[in-house]
Amino acid sequence: xKGSLIIVGFFILGCLSGLFNIVPGEECSDIxxxxxxxxxxxxxxxxxxxxxxxxxxxxxxPRLVMLPIMTIVGTLAGTALASIVVPNRSxxxxxxxxxxxxxxxxxxxxxxxxxxxELGTIALLSNIMREIITxxxxxxxxxxxxxxxxISSGGATTMDTTLPIxxxxxxxxxxxxxxxxxxxxxxxxxxxxxxxxxx
Amino acid sequence: MFTVILLMLAGILTxxxxxxxxxxxxxxxxxxxxxxxxxxxxxxxSNKQITEGIANLGLDAAIITVFAVxxxxxxxxxxxxxxxxxxxxxxx
Numbered sequence: 001x002k003g004s005l006i007i008v009g010f011f012i013l014g015c016l017s018g019l020f021n022i023v024p025g026e027e028c029s030d031i032x033x034x035x036x037x038x039x040x041x042x043x044x045x046x047x048x049x050x051x052x053x054x055x056x057x058x059x060x061x062p063r064l065v066m067l068p069i070m071t072i073v074g075t076l077a078g079t080a081l082a083s084i085v086v087p088n089r090s091x092x093x094x095x096x097x098x099x100x101x102x103x104x105x106x107x108x109x110x111x112x113x114x115x116x117x118e119l120g121t122i123a124l125l126s127n128i129m130r131e132i133i134t135x136x137x138x139x140x141x142x143x144x145x146x147x148x149x150x151i152s153s154g155g156a157t158t159m160d161t162t163l164p165i166x167x168x169x170x171x172x173x174x175x176x177x178x179x180x181x182x183x184x185x186x187x188x189x190x191x192x193x194x195x196x197x198x199x
Numbered sequence: 200m201f202t203v204i205l206l207m208l209a210g211i212l213t214x215x216x217x218x219x220x221x222x223x224x225x226x227x228x229x230x231x232x233x234x235x236x237x238x239x240x241x242x243x244x245s246n247k248q249i250t251e252g253i254a255n256l257g258l259d260a261a262i263i264t265v266f267a268v269x270x271x272x273x274x275x276x277x278x279x280x281x282x283x284x285x286x287x288x289x290x291x
Contacts, residue, residue, distance in 0.1 A: 003229070010233045014240015019250065032238045039231040040203045044210020046224045049217065063282055070274035078270020082263045089259060097260070098267040105232045108239060110203075117242035118249050118256065124239070125260035126267070133268055145272040146279035152271040190204055 004131075004161065007105055011124065036109060040190065043106075047187070057180050064177045068184035071152040072192070075101060093119055096196035100127040101155030101185050102134065102162075107193055114197035130155060134162045138169045147171060151178050156189055158182035 079098030083091040097119065100107025104127035112120030134141075134154040141149040147170040154162035159182025166178050214221065243249050249256065 007232060007236055011236040011240045011243075014237040014242075015244035015250075016240075018241035018244020018246070021245065032235055035231055035234050035238070036203055037206050039228065039235065040207040041210040041213075042224055042228045042231065044207040044212075045214040045221060046210075046228065048211035048214025049221050049224065050214075064278075066278055067275065070278045071271045074271035074274025075267045076270075077274075078266040078268070079263055081270070082266035085266075086259050086262050089263075094263055097263050105236060109232075109235045112239050112242065117239060117246055118252075120239055121243050121249060121253075122256050122260045122263070124236075125257055126264045129261060129264040130268060133264065141272055145276040146283075148275040148279045149272040152275035153268050155271070190207060194201065194204060 004128075008128070032109075033113065036113060039106075039109070053179065053183065056176060057183075060176055060180055065180075067148060067151060067177060068181050068188075071101070071155060071181065071185055072188060074152060075099075075155070076192075089122075092196045092199050096193055097123045097126050099189060099192035099196055100130075101157075101189060102127050102130040103156035103186060103189050104128045104131070106189055110190060110193045111197060114194070131157050131161060135165050138162075138165045142169050147174065151181050154178075154182070156182055156186040159186065 075098045076095055079094045080091050082098075083089055083094040086094060093115070096111055096115070097107075100111075100123050104124050107127055108120045108124035111123040130153070134150055134157065137153070138150040141153055150162070150166045150170055151158050151174065154166060158166060158178045163175070163178055163182070167175055170178075
């Protein structure tokens with residue numbers, strides 16, 4: 001939680017310095033591309049370096065392996081429908097925002113790089129909201145949609161920030177599937193966002 | 200555009216081949232995210248179209264989020280129903 005607040009704090013700090021013209025905006029786009037490259041290399045390093053998590057996945061019910069796919073399909077179908085309601089946004093743009101799956105830092109950075117700061121801001125707000133909805137509404141989601149719902153709703157965050165809330169309301173036995181789910185959805189974010197930004 | 204994804208895959212291979220745990224990775228990721236979101240902020244703040252339309256952008260974001268969460272929950276419910284409800288008390 002503290003980590004998320006610091007991240008949002010940096011975004012707000014950036015907004016303020018942009019608003020009052022403290023930083024020249026144009027020189028930044030080069031820096032941001034190289035920083036993004038460095039970030040993705042580090043994200044890859046951390047995935048490849050983490051052999052313990054992958055070992056734990058062996059104890060998983062093979063049928064629950066479907067859950068990340070359900071999350072991805074459900075989210076993309078939902079956001080495709082959302083494009084009918086949201087004016088001035090194409091299906092691909094809505095689906096690109098949805099492809100963040102709550103991973104707001106990475107998805108907003110990607111979408112800004114590909115589609116500009118306006119859609120990047122929507123992605124940041126939308127994916128922060130997704131994390132907050134999961135944290136706040138988990139008990140309600142369990143009641144209406146069953147024990148797997150908070151995991152799907154949590155998207156890419158179910159291996160870290162929303163994990164405690166999921167184990168509390170879905171049950172302790174969902175820890176491994178929750179981490180597995182977060183891992184797979186996390187991994188899909190750069191691919192899906194890039195895909196929907198390029199069509 | 201695909202450079203970044205190739206870099207991630209290269210990172211995975213590198214991380215996998217280094218058997219020892221790399222200590223500073225998560226700190227590096229955090230700092231890079233700070234830098235990038237600060238830059239995104241400067242772009243947003245200096246762009247009049249965005250600062251004047253921030254309420255609309257927030258509304259768009261909220262609608263997309265509600266649809267995304269509802270869609271994924273319906274899909275999760277379908278899997279839940281197929282695995283447990285239909286044959287009472289399956290194993291997790």
